Amino acid sequence: GAVVSQHPSWVICKSGTSVKIECRSLDFQATTMFWYRQFPKQSLMLMATSNEGSKATYEQGVEKDKFLINHASLTLSTLTVTSAHPEDSSFYICSAGGKNNQPQHFGDGTRLSIL
Amino acid sequence: GNSVTQMEGPVTLSEEAFLTINCTYTATGYPSLFWYVQYPGEGLQLLLKATKADDKGSNKGFEATYRKETTSFHLEKGSVQVSDSAVYFCALSDSVGGTSYGKLTFGQGTILTVHP
Numbered sequence: 001g002a003v004v005s006q007h008p009s010w011v012i013c014k015s016g017t018s019v020k021i022e023c024r025s026l027d028f029q030a031t032t033m034f035w036y037r038q039f040p041k042q043s044l045m046l047m048a049t050s051n052e053g054s055k056a057t058y059e060q061g062v063e064k065d066k067f068l069i070n071h072a073s074l075t076l077s078t079l080t081v082t083s084a085h086p087e088d089s090s091f092y093i094c095s096a097g098g099k100n101n102q103p104q105h106f107g108d109g110t111r112l113s114i115l
Numbered sequence: 116g117n118s119v120t121q122m123e124g125p126v127t128l129s130e131e132a133f134l135t136i137n138c139t140y141t142a143t144g145y146p147s148l149f150w151y152v153q154y155p156g157e158g159l160q161l162l163l164k165a166t167k168a169d170d171k172g173s174n175k176g177f178e179a180t181y182r183k184e185t186t187s188f189h190l191e192k193g194s195v196q197v198s199d200s201a202v203y204f205c206a207l208s209d210s211v212g213g214t215s216y217g218k219l220t221f222g223q224g225t226i227l228t229v230h231p
Contacts, residue, residue: 004158034218034219043221043222043223044204044219044221049218095159103161104161104208104219105161106159106160107158108158109157
């Protein structure tokens with residue numbers, strides 16, 4: 001079946017560092033991908049919708065300059081957390097698909113820890 | 116706007132017990148409905164789905180029926196196993212004219228723990 005690969009799975013870095021997370025659709029083309037954030041024992045919060053070849057659509061309250069999204073090809077979207085701080089520590093999950101009543105497929109998530 | 120409400124957890128059961136996790140929704144269009152499962156430290160996996168009223172989604176012994184009249188999509192399993200321990204999310208996808216647009220709205224998640 002369809003697979004979405006997310007990399008890296010775990011990142012630990014110092015405050016002030018920028019971190020890039022990749023999301024790839026391995027066996028299908030994804031014109032749209034989604035980026036979520038999940039706090040411990042909480043639900044997924046949609047951060048933004050990543051659109052191939054155009055700007056991402058951010059949800060209310062999500063800082064565009066903080067969370068940079070690039071969707072340069074039909075199989076790859078990246079999320080860059082710029083100048084990360086401890087409050088950015090979280091579990092970030094991407095997904096792809098969902099059009100035409102097809103289910104979204106999720107990556108395995110990236111656990112980001114900022115020291 | 117759209118919203119999904121799940122029963123509060125955590126839910127703790129003994130092996131072979133019957134499971135019900137309630138889910139109700141509010142939507143303006145004709146949403147597709149999903150149950151996703153998340154195992155510790157992992158992303159979400161689709162468990163089952165239903166795209167129109169009275170559809171029943173089923174997988175791995177789990178079932179849920181799309182009830183438009185009660186705006187519900189309750190998850191059930193007749194006999195749970197220890198390996199079913201996970202977090203379960205109910206979700207809906209915007210849909211207009213039967214075509215979904217991919218954006219999901221999630222419930223808050225229900226933690227299920229099954230003891231031997």
